[in-house]
Each structure stands twice: as structure tokens, then as C-alpha cells.
Amino acid sequence: MDPNSLLGPVDLLLPYIEEVLLVLVLVNGLTRLVAQRQYKSQYEEGGAEAIVRHPVHTASNVLLLFAAFYYLTVTFHAGVLLTIFVITLFFTDFFEFEARLAEARREAEMELPKGALTAWGLLFLYVSYRSLFFVVQPIWESIV
Numbered sequence: 001m002d003p004n005s006l007l008g009p010v011d012l013l014l015p016y017i018e019e020v021l022l023v024l025v026l027v028n029g030l031t032r033l034v035a036q037r038q039y040k041s042q043y044e045e046g047g048a049e050a051i052v053r054h055p056v057h058t059a060s061n062v063l064l065l066f067a068a069f070y071y072l073t074v075t076f077h078a079g080v081l082l083t084i085f086v087i088t089l090f091f092t093d094f095f096e097f098e099a100r101l102a103e104a105r106r107e108a109e110m111e112l113p114k115g116a117l118t119a120w121g122l123l124f125l126y127v128s129y130r131s132l133f134f135v136v137q138p139i140w141e142s143i144v
Contacts, residue, residue, distance in 0.1 A: 017067075017074055018131035021082070024064045025127045028089075029120055031057040032113075039100050040110055048104035053097060061090055078130060085126055089119040 013020055035054035042050045068086040072079030096113035103110050133140075 013070070014074060017071055018127070021064075021067055021071060021127050022131040024060070024067050025120075025124050028057075028060045028064050029124065031060040032116070032120060036113065039097075043100075043104045043110055048101060051101055051104055057093075061093055065090055082123075082126065082130070085119070085123040089116065089123055092116045092119045 031054065035057040038054050039051055042052070065086055068079070068083045072083050092115045093113070096116040100110055100113070
């Protein structure tokens with residue numbers, strides 16, 4: 001192990017961090033879909049009191065947040081942008097869940113979490129750009 005490594009064994013992810021982030025964002029999107037379906041079924045079965053946060057989706061959000069903080073130690077500029085996107089997603093998820101509870105208490109139809117989906121989409125676009133840049137790099141370098 002490198003004695004100059006900042007975070008010890010975690011730094012083994014360093015060469016693959018952008019790909020790991022892409023996988024985490026995709027897993028977060030999948031857990032987001034599963035969580036929304038769970039909220040709807042819980043609402044239909046037991047009303048507003050039955051709705052609880054999906055633990056896997058919450059863990060996915062926290063893991064994505066930690067990965068963004070780690071990426072901040074790897075590359076500052078891209079890490080700051082990514083961390084801002086992830087923190088935005090984290091808070092948007094929190095408030096969208098509360099909005100689902102408010103809809104359930106009013107006995108209104110449960111809507112999609114549009115704000116959280118938008119934040120996730122922007123995060124996905126940015127992480128895809130960072131991790132898959134090698135695909136467009138020859139074209140980009142010929143233009144710029």
C-alpha cells in the first residue's frame with residue numbers, strides 16, 4: 001500500500017472511481033424506481049401511515065454521497081460539481097418523500113417525484129460525461 005495514500009485501502013478504487021460512480025448512479029436510478037413502486041403499494045394497502053422510506057434506496061443515496069466526497073479528494077473541480085449534484089439529489093429525495101406523504105394524507109393520487117428525477121437525470125448526464133468521455137475524445141480533440 002502506498003504510504004502517501006490519503007484514504008488507505010479506499011484508494012484502490014482510484015483508477016476506477018468514475019466507472020464506480022456511473023454504476024452507483026445507475027443503481028440509484030433502479031432503487032428510485034423500486035422505491036416509488038413500494039410507496040404506491042404501501043399507500044394503496046395501508047394509507048399514509050403505512051408509507052416508510054425504502055432502506056435500499058436510502059443506502060444508495062448515502063453511498064453515492066460518500067463516493068462523491070471521495071471523488072472530491074481525487075479531482076477538485078469535477079468533484080465539487082459532482083458533489084453539488086449529489087447533495088441536490090439527496091435533499092430533493094428527502095423533500096420529495098415528504099411530498100408523497102402529504103399527497104397520501106390528502107388522499108390525492110401519488111405523483112412521480114419530478115424534482116428528484118430531474119436531479120438524477122442531470123447527475124446521470126454529468127457522470128456519464130466524466131466516465132465515458134473516452135468515447136468522444138478523438139472527435140473532441142479534432143475539434144478543440
